[in-house]
Amino acid sequence: MTAEGPVRVLLCDDSAAARAVMSRMLASDPDIRVVAKASNGGDALAQLAAMPEAERPQVVLLDLEMPHMDGMTALPLLLKAAPRTAVIVASALSQRGAAATMSALRAGAVDYVPKPSAAAGGMNGGQFQAELVAKVKGWARMRRAPGRALQAATHRILSPRVGAQATRPKVIGIGSSTGGPQALAVLVAKLDRPLGVPLVVVQHMPAGFTTLLADHLNRIGTLPCSEAREAEPLVAGRLYLAPGDRHLMVKEAGSGLVVQLGDGPPENFCRPAVDPMLRSLVATCQGRVLAAILTGMGSDGLAGCRAVVGAGGAVLAQDEATSVVWGMPGAVARAGIASAILNVEDIAGRIMAAGADGKRT
Template sequence: MVLAAPAASRAAAGEQPIRVLVCDDSAVIRGLLARLLDSDPAITVVGTASNGRDVLGLQAREKPDVVVLDIEMPVMDGLAALPALLRADPAVQVVMASTLTTRGADVTMKALRLGAADYVPKPTAVGGIASGDGFRRDLVEKVRALGRVAQRRRGSARPSPAAPPPRISPPVQLAAPRTVAAELLVIGSSTGGPQALFRVMKDLGPQFRLPVLITQHMPATFIPILAEHISKVGGLPCAEAKDGERIVAGRAYLAPGDRHMLVAGDRHAPVISLSSAPPENFCRPAVDPMLRSATAVMGGRVLAVILTGMGHDGLAGCRGLTAQGGAVIAQDEATSVVWGMPGAVAQAGIASAIVPVGDIAREIMTMTRSVGAFA
């Protein structure tokens, strides 16, 4: 089933509307997703489809900025449609609609490695989802942010003549470059984070000797699967962190879903502590508690990396870390899916380096080489 809708001229703040296709084999889910997205004035749903073959036909006609794509569908499933969508338009941003199951998480991770930009949990209880603000906010924010990415890549995110002139951001100031006597590497990421983590960990490789703590905003079901994929691409063993676990060199620890991952113990025998304290920056796990606790235990002997993500989680923790002599690397805007978290750190002037994702591992090596981070 294919449904093409006329584009509406409902652009927010004078910008072009974000054109979205919704593809799901369930008519109920298609309708729900389309209604939630169409309720935002910056978004126009230009069509819906029930399988991958039909959405490819719609893409050719409607030129969407974002495709929300189900994974399991008849005729052509989401994993088969994904590379075809990206070949037809490398700028299009694909958001996978994933079930919160182990299988759904595994397939979603494969989709992210194949080029999907992000994912949203697939609604299971339509009445509850439709009446709740959390799911709608997450869906709309991701689609809005990714739609602007697609438009920038095409050079089509032009304000209308009636729009006010763009606000000019102050130039980004770098903190003084430094070599850190680091004994711990901490990484924070959100939207677009899995792909960035795959790249950074792959580039670091198995020779990296510092312990690595990672907080990625993600549901609990996905965390063990993400850890497996990081281990496969990087060679550094990565696993979901356990409460009371000793932090040792040459291993990566991933914050569990719905628990803050903290550093406890002392500098010479640090351990993982998991916390169910309230969310921070609307997130649990959050990056700021990890950074605060790492600074409290390790002082300035911490190097932080802030990767792509919406919002400003990590900013406060990075301020505290740099005040104690630690250092921060931020992913640059061009390679970030969303330059929210790294942009906040960069614009605060507390990042010692702002580099493309492909250069982050090299920057880590440069800033930590003197402390034997590599064998």
């Protein structure tokens, strides 16, 4: 139990079965309490209005496809009625669901959970439950401490300098997972000057979603961003996002570097995974690599970051206060291999300094 009491959650889904399953999953964690269930957006708004302020939910899980009032219609009304509430949308694993998810993120939702299909085991899988619980607790914590939000976090360097670089990296590799879309949006918005190196990004995300995430990031920042394509040359000042369900690696081709996509087995239960990307950068860039590990569950990226530092590169990790889940960056920080542990805005500053003029990272 947290000092502030359990996280209060409102479930809004037109499927009674989905509400029951997610309610059981959330109730399995003593730090979460489902305070209301609604079958459509209008029902959710009515229940929210009837609640005393102290009992209102800190997190709303919002289905997007519902009768009477769908999630996209309800979203701005929920945010107006309860501006400090974190809205996490539930999305179908489809191209239409991915498009709706990106629209919801642009409209103010903080994150999403992909609803697994029946063929993938439905909502009974442990991975879905772990992701659901982690996002609910993580975003509630962020809302309880608004002064430590991603956009307003204070600057921190918590670990000794390790693997500092005297020369400009050839490639910058970024890895993220839970909470990553919002963290990447903040980072990309801050990369507002030309860079002399390419950036490759692995975000744990299903196929179909990454195309739209790349488009979303392309609209936010000044750096061109696209989903990576097989054999595509890496160009300085561009950002390449790993496609969903494909590992993103980099290989040498002539005098330059090109994208290599792989269908190898998942690593750390993920495809795309951060470790294969970082291993390929170490193999092709002779240690001239800067890695940044952002918010996410698990420890994907840890082995790759060890290889980066061992080859003479450097690693940045997002700090705990601004991470929705301090799993991936926390693993790197605890291993003592990060040269700095920073909020996302300061990571962007380090990336611009390293990519523009080769200053030490």
